[in-house]
Amino acid sequence: MGNKKLNLAYASTEINGIPDSVSVQKKTKISGAEIYILAVSGFIVILFAYTGVNKFLSQDNFVFQMQLVPVEIIQKSAIYLGWIVPILELLIIAIIIPDKTRFIALISSFVLMLIFEGYIIWMRSTGLELPCPCGGIISSMSWVAHMIFNIIVIILLAVAIYFERREWWNRKIISMKETIKRLRESQTH
DSSP states (O other): OTTOOOOOOEEEOEETTEEOSSSTTOEEEOOHHHHHHHHHHHHHHHHHHHHHHHHHHTHHHHHHHHHTSSOHHHHHHHHHHHHHHHHHHHHHHHHHSSHHHHHHHHHHHHHHHHHHHHHHHHHHHHTOOOOOOSOHHHHTSOHHHHHHHHHHHHHHHHHHHHHHHHHHHHHHHHHHHHHHHHHHHHHHO
């Protein structure tokens, strides 16, 4: 019992029952980093689906709340931001799911959350007590709770971005090693 490991996280490299041409009947262990990336990605999907759809459903309120901000550029662009912000959130959801675009989605989520956090910090520094335009349950958070929530999400995303980039490089290195191995094998035959 001492050295036994629980191997729950394995994925086969077979596609539709046919072994992958690169590595015949090889099993790849899914790393903790990959599980973390998928968990954070899933959280972002839920968060942005909730807030994006909520902003669309209460768009008049979302735009009105942005028009209350005492910054002329936000007031004048509120009608456009009322469409752009929820569309961006839903677009991020669409690109975070496929592996090939996940890194871009994580970076986009990170930048969007930094913008939201910057807005909240600015609001707190001016002393204004405007309502939160996020929508739904998140709107009922205090500004301090909102700042803490956003900081946690930003940290989760930063770690996921680090892991995603590291996993990408690991996959590239493994792919290069396999290619070199196949080339060497083909030269000896």
